[in-house]
Amino acid sequence: MPVNPASAQPYAPPSRHLIKAAHLSKSFQHGGGFLGRKKRFLKAVSDVSFEIPQGSAFGLVGESGCGKSTTGRLILGLIEPTEGTVYFEDNLIVEAHARKPLPQREMLPLRRHMQIVFQDPFASLDPLMNVGSIVSEGVRKHKLASGSAALDIAAETLKLCGMESDCLRRYPHEFSGGQRQRICIARALALKPKFLVADEPIAALDVSIQAQILNLLVDLQEQLQLTYLFISHDLGVIRRFSTLIGVMYLGTLVETGSTAAVYRTPLHPYTRSLLSAAPSGMPGQGRIKPPLQGEVPSAFNPPAGCAFHTRCPIALDICKAVKPELTDAGDGHCVACHYPLGSR
Amino acid sequence: MTQGISGASITRKARASREVYSPGRIAWRKLRSNKLAMFGMIFLTLLIIAVLLAPVLATHDRDAIEMFSMDKPPTEKFILGTDSIGRDVYSRLLYGGQISLGVGLAAVLLQVTIGVTLGAIAGYIGGAADAIIMRLVDMILCFPFYVIAISMAAVFGGSALNIIIIIGVLSWTGVCRIVRAQVLSLRSREFTEAARALGLTPLEIIRSHMLPNCVSPIVVNATLGMASAILTEAGLSFLGMGVTPPQPSWGNMLSAAQNITALQHYWWQWLPPGLLVFMTVLCVNFLGDGMRDALDPRTRQAKE
Numbered sequence: 001m002p003v004n005p006a007s008a009q010p011y012a013p014p015s016r017h018l019i020k021a022a023h024l025s026k027s028f029q030h031g032g033g034f035l036g037r038k039k040r041f042l043k044a045v046s047d048v049s050f051e052i053p054q055g056s057a058f059g060l061v062g063e064s065g066c067g068k069s070t071t072g073r074l075i076l077g078l079i080e081p082t083e084g085t086v087y088f089e090d091n092l093i094v095e096a097h098a099r100k101p102l103p104q105r106e107m108l109p110l111r112r113h114m115q116i117v118f119q120d121p122f123a124s125l126d127p128l129m130n131v132g133s134i135v136s137e138g139v140r141k142h143k144l145a146s147g148s149a150a151l152d153i154a155a156e157t158l159k160l161c162g163m164e165s166d167c168l169r170r171y172p173h174e175f176s177g178g179q180r181q182r183i184c185i186a187r188a189l190a191l192k193p194k195f196l197v198a199d200e201p202i203a204a205l206d207v208s209i210q211a212q213i214l215n216l217l218v219d220l221q222e223q224l225q226l227t228y229l230f231i232s233h234d235l236g237v238i239r240r241f242s243t244l245i246g247v248m249y250l251g252t253l254v255e256t257g258s259t260a261a262v263y264r265t266p267l268h269p270y271t272r273s274l275l276s277a278a279p280s281g282m283p284g285q286g287r288i289k290p291p292l293q294g295e296v297p298s299a300f301n302p303p304a305g306c307a308f309h310t311r312c313p314i315a316l317d318i319c320k321a322v323k324p325e326l327t328d329a330g331d332g333h334c335v336a337c338h339y340p341l342g343s344r
Numbered sequence: 345m346t347q348g349i350s351g352a353s354i355t356r357k358a359r360a361s362r363e364v365y366s367p368g369r370i371a372w373r374k375l376r377s378n379k380l381a382m383f384g385m386i387f388l389t390l391l392i393i394a395v396l397l398a399p400v401l402a403t404h405d406r407d408a409i410e411m412f413s414m415d416k417p418p419t420e421k422f423i424l425g426t427d428s429i430g431r432d433v434y435s436r437l438l439y440g441g442q443i444s445l446g447v448g449l450a451a452v453l454l455q456v457t458i459g460v461t462l463g464a465i466a467g468y469i470g471g472a473a474d475a476i477i478m479r480l481v482d483m484i485l486c487f488p489f490y491v492i493a494i495s496m497a498a499v500f501g502g503s504a505l506n507i508i509i510i511i512g513v514l515s516w517t518g519v520c521r522i523v524r525a526q527v528l529s530l531r532s533r534e535f536t537e538a539a540r541a542l543g544l545t546p547l548e549i550i551r552s553h554m555l556p557n558c559v560s561p562i563v564v565n566a567t568l569g570m571a572s573a574i575l576t577e578a579g580l581s582f583l584g585m586g587v588t589p590p591q592p593s594w595g596n597m598l599s600a601a602q603n604i605t606a607l608q609h610y611w612w613q614w615l616p617p618g619l620l621v622f623m624t625v626l627c628v629n630f631l632g633d634g635m636r637d638a639l640d641p642r643t644r645q646a647k648e
Binding site: 073076078104107108111112114115116118119120123124125126127128129130137138141142171173184187188191 | 537
């Protein structure tokens with residue numbers, strides 16, 4: 001994946017947020033039930049807050065199992081949070097403890113504006129529907145068009161995503177992974193959304209196809225003025241793609257800020273070790289630090305204090321006892337660390 | 345086409361311009377290449393046509409009694425002879441087929457309706473609804489089938505309708521479990537989440553994504569369920585708990601074999617209905633097995 005640092009645009013303070021997530025938490029229950037095993041709770045996401053300004057691409061990065069995808073689904077209201085709220089523009093769309101903060105009649109028109117593309121293009125298309133029905137399903141549901149007009153919209157969107165219009169009548173099993181992902185993107189874009197969650201959209205694809213899909217997503221953002229939440233574990237991809245970045249570790253957001261600032265001066269020790277672990281693409285350019293030791297602790301039983309203290313090379317006693325808050329270190333570059341790297 | 349374009353209508357249009365390999369078409373091609381399944385299908389089709397044309401094909405009135413030709417062997421007048429009170433076996437066989445096949449079909453429809461509804465609810469909603477429905481299934485599976493069926497037939501009286509209800513109510517559990525398991529696995533697939541992100545309601549998701557993907561196990565289970573429903577009807581009628589004479593069914597015609605003289609000397613009274621039950625169940629099972637192979641996604645791409 002070619003990385004061009006210049007493409008990460010300079011950070012300008014946003015005038016207006018499109019998505020605002022506040023104190024999102026999600027625990028999944030394991031076991032329990034009638035005569036079942038002991039109840040245990042997996043804390044997938046705990047106390048995550050961020051804003052995504054209109055027109056920007058927010059990259060969420062972290063190791064597998066750190067809660068990136070769960071966060072993406074929480075924001076769209078596809079799963080209910082244990083705590084926290086999500087605003088879309090000025091509408092409260094997700095609220096913990098209230099099963100439906102908005103009645104279906106008001107939520108439906110908003111749904112149109114926020115769509116999602118998944119990681120696995122093989123599981124995200126109904127094998128029994130043809131491509132025309134798949135892509136036009138949302139258009140028909142939202143009564144934007146019906147019959148052949150809906151199919152015309154589908155064909156148009158598919159063309160935008162680089163698919164021939166004769167694919168309308170064909171079925172998912174006839175397409176390759178990259179083509180299927182284009183169909184998934186077309187399904188999401190057929191509704192002309194403002195906000196798109198891309199949940200590791202290229203992780204399941206071949207490397208040569210990855211670049212195509214990534215470039216497609218970049219082009220579409222320019223053409224349609226989309227706002228992205230881009231979830232990935234690939235730092236190179238995030239750097240190419242996002243204007244803003246959030247680094248997650250074990251369900252918490254440890255650092256946020258403009259992509260340029262975070263890559264230039266990472267403040268959290270975890271961010272720094274992630275960046276130094278990524279291949280530089282420049283032969284002879286050595287890595288700064290030895291890679292991280294140890295394993296990610298279990299999300300069933302996250303460590304007290306700072307979640308990262310078990311692996312942090314500079315952890316002190318306070319890190320084991322007090323959980324650091326996400327605080328602004330200047331210029332909107334926030335870090336959740338008692339001893340951010342720049343301060344020493 | 346107010347509901348929008350369904351998959352089928354697009355496929356139909358496309359056929360003119362270009363060959364389209366829809367999942368249904370692929371399954372049909374595989375089924376067609378299975379000789380046993382095709383034999384079963386052709387036999388059953390002919391049988392159903394014959395049974396529906398009973399008023400035309402029958403040579404005698406269903407219940408007409410020939411006073412002086414009881415227990416007569418096959419002749420030109422009575423193709424398959426007469427029974428113990430002088431009724432034409434061939435004509436009664438055709439009318440009996442209406443009852444036997446009809447009961448089998450209706451009982452399967454009833455059990456599929458109950459099973460699919462409860463299975464989809466249990467799988468999609470989960471929680472308390474799932475627990476209650478699955479405990480109910482466990483309870484029904486604990487019943488000794490024939491004991492309950494015979495007592496119910498004794499209490500409510502034997503008639504075609506009662507047999508349908510008894511079979512339907514006692515044997516929807518298989519379909520229910522299959523649909524529940526299928527819905528549970530489909531619910532976690534990403535296309536379901538995508539449908540929710542598009543704004544589809546649970547009912548729309550079940551109808552347009554869950555049930556179509558459940559069709560193959562349901563069809564296979566229903567086919568095999570029909571075989572057992574026909575056998576159950578025959579069994580209950582044989583025991584005198586099912587369809588009551590003079591209305592004929594293959595089962596109560598078979599009860600002629602309860603009489604030792606008939607068993608030894610009047611083969612035409614019990615062999616034809618027995619053979620028809622045997623052949624029907626065999627063919628239904630051939631067809632069911634063929635459909636299971638044809639609809640199995642693991643072999644879907646194999647023959648293209």
